[in-house]
Amino acid sequence: MRQIFAPRPVVTAETHRTTLFEIFFDLVFVFGLIRVTEFMSARPAPMTLAQGFLVLLLLWISWLVYSWLGNQAQIDVGLIRAGTTVAMAAVFLAALVIPDVWKSGPGTLEPRLILVLAYVVVRVIHLALYYWAAAGDRRLRRTIRLYALSTALSWIPLVIGAVSGGTAQMLLWTAALAVDLAGGVVASILSGWPIRSPGHFVERHSLVVIIALGESLISVGAGIRAGMISGPVLLGGLLTLAVTVCLYRLYSEHAATAGRALRTESGLRRGHLAANAYSVVHFPLIAGTIYLALGVEQVLARLAHDQAHHTAELRLDWTPAVALFGGTALYLAGRATFLSLSVRSVTPGQLLAPGAALLLIPAGRFLPGLAALGLLTAFLVVLVSYEAVSRRRRGSDYPKESA
Numbered sequence: 001m002r003q004i005f006a007p008r009p010v011v012t013a014e015t016h017r018t019t020l021f022e023i024f025f026d027l028v029f030v031f032g033l034i035r036v037t038e039f040m041s042a043r044p045a046p047m048t049l050a051q052g053f054l055v056l057l058l059l060w061i062s063w064l065v066y067s068w069l070g071n072q073a074q075i076d077v078g079l080i081r082a083g084t085t086v087a088m089a090a091v092f093l094a095a096l097v098i099p100d101v102w103k104s105g106p107g108t109l110e111p112r113l114i115l116v117l118a119y120v121v122v123r124v125i126h127l128a129l130y131y132w133a134a135a136g137d138r139r140l141r142r143t144i145r146l147y148a149l150s151t152a153l154s155w156i157p158l159v160i161g162a163v164s165g166g167t168a169q170m171l172l173w174t175a176a177l178a179v180d181l182a183g184g185v186v187a188s189i190l191s192g193w194p195i196r197s198p199g200h201f202v203e204r205h206s207l208v209v210i211i212a213l214g215e216s217l218i219s220v221g222a223g224i225r226a227g228m229i230s231g232p233v234l235l236g237g238l239l240t241l242a243v244t245v246c247l248y249r250l251y252s253e254h255a256a257t258a259g260r261a262l263r264t265e266s267g268l269r270r271g272h273l274a275a276n277a278y279s280v281v282h283f284p285l286i287a288g289t290i291y292l293a294l295g296v297e298q299v300l301a302r303l304a305h306d307q308a309h310h311t312a313e314l315r316l317d318w319t320p321a322v323a324l325f326g327g328t329a330l331y332l333a334g335r336a337t338f339l340s341l342s343v344r345s346v347t348p349g350q351l352l353a354p355g356a357a358l359l360l361i362p363a364g365r366f367l368p369g370l371a372a373l374g375l376l377t378a379f380l381v382v383l384v385s386y387e388a389v390s391r392r393r394r395g396s397d398y399p400k401e402s403a
Contacts, residue, residue: 009073009080009133016197018204021076021084025066026211028088032059032095033215033290039099040294041222041301044319049291051102051170056290057177058119060283062091065126067204068279071196072140073133080129087125094118104165112162112169119158123151143191150183181280188275192268202259205278209251212289216244219293223300236303236370239377240296246380247289247328250335253387258342277341284334291327295320299369316372321365324376329357347390353383 036059040052066084069075075084093114100111127148134140154176161172187193195201220237258277265273298320316324333354340346360379364372 008135010077011073011133012071012196012200014197014199016071016074016200018200018207019070019074019076021081022067022070022204023207025075025084025088026063026208028091028095029059029063029208030211030215032062032091032098033212033286034218035095035098037215037219037222037290037293037297039102040323041297042099044294044298044317044323046319046322048102049294049319049323052290052294053287054170054173054177055098055101056287057181057283058094058115059091060286061177061180062087062094062119062122063208064279065123065130067201067208068193069126069130069133070204071201072130072194080133083125083129087122090118090121090125094122101162102169108165109163112165116155116158116162120155123155127151137194139191140194143187143193146191147183147187150186151180154180154183185275185280188272193271193275194267195262195270195274198259198263198270198274201274201278202255202262205282206252206255209282209285209289210248212286213244213248215290215293216240216247216296219297220300223297224304232370233300233304236296236300236373239370239373240300242377243292243296243328243373243380246377246384247292247331249384250332250380250387251285253391254335254339254343258338261342261344273341277338281334281338281341284330284337288327288329288331288334291323291330293327295322295324295327296373298323299373302369315366316364316369318365320369321361321372324372325357325361325364328376328380329354332357347387349383349386349390 033056036052036055039055040048066075066087069080069084073080075081097111097114100108101115103111127144131141131144131148134144156176157172157179158176161169161176164172184193217240220240224233224237262270262273262277299316332350336346336350336354339350357379360375364375367375
């Protein structure tokens with residue numbers, strides 16, 4: 001019988017899969033993504049995009065470490081479940097204050113400290129639970145100690161940046177999160193992170209990509225709000241759905257093959273592949289999708305406003321254009337890197353696709369928002385079709401992931 005405080009962790013088996021509790025944990029991560037999009041949409045500017053990127057990285061690390069923990073021991077049992085629940089509360093608090101952590105002036109210190117302290121709580125709980133779950137595995141415990149050292153060092157600039165605010169906050173938080181993420185990679189190289197269940201690890205990352213893509217659809221409603229629902233607005237919503245479907249296809253067509261590649265590896269090679277191809281490279285996929293959601297929200301908000309006030313739709317501003325096409329380019333670059341590390345096979349079209357998306361930014365800038373969204377949709381439809389035809393010509397066997 002499972003107790004609230006089990007005497008020892010329940011180590012996962014090779015066949016372990018994602019639990020309902022982990023999916024519930026992801027709901028808090030979804031809330032954080034929504035808050036980041038809300039923050040950037042309130043003041044769309046280049047600096048805001050950079051600030052949003054840092055907060056996204058903080059949320060990603062918070063999610064990532066618990067996906068590794070759930071691969072080592074069952075996260076929905078006993079003490080690990082209790083600790084993870086507390087970590088969920090900390091992530092939720094951090095998400096609540098995200099729109100205020102970059103403000104300056106009197107009374108703005110508290111949100112920054114709340115976010116930093118919540119993040120520290122999330123990391124301390126994870127390290128303690130992971131170390132406990134690694135009982136009997138000397139190599140893993142050594143890896144955790146190495147990682148704990150770099151993680152603790154990263155908290156120093158994180159706290160100083162929160163107290164300082166302004167430009168110092170930006171620079172110090174960038175350094176802190178870079179040290180935190182790099183520490184995990186260095187620990188992987190020096191000692192190694194074991195992957196007990198490749199199926200669980202692949203499934204967790206595939207699900208989080210789907211969650212991020214869902215944010216693009218949520219942004220449609222956020223952009224329209226209580227605005228007028230008209231033909232152009234409905235068309236914009238359908239175009240967004242088409243974009244989301246295309247991005248999902250571009251990822252899922254190769255996800256099963258990448259998963260098989262992870263399963264065929266063993267020992268430290270499997271851990272290195274998981275750390276590089278999934279833990280590191282999946283972040284551009286998530287960040288690119290959130291930037292895309294921001295661009296969609298800006299396009300739909302302006303479109304609903306123009307329809308309500310019977311005004312002509314103006315050209316797209318630079319920030320939404322960069323978010324739309326730059327976010328897509330970031331997603332495609334992440335996918336190409338993911339394929340090069342996992343299946344070790346990247347076609348010229350997959351390598352050139354991110355650059356092509358970037359080249360569309362100037363064109364999108366001088367188009368009305370709906371036309372720019374249509375241009376992005378056309379580009380992705382052509383890309384999906386081109387890759388499908390190329391696979392058939394090569395006779396490649398890329399099994400599709402079940403929907």
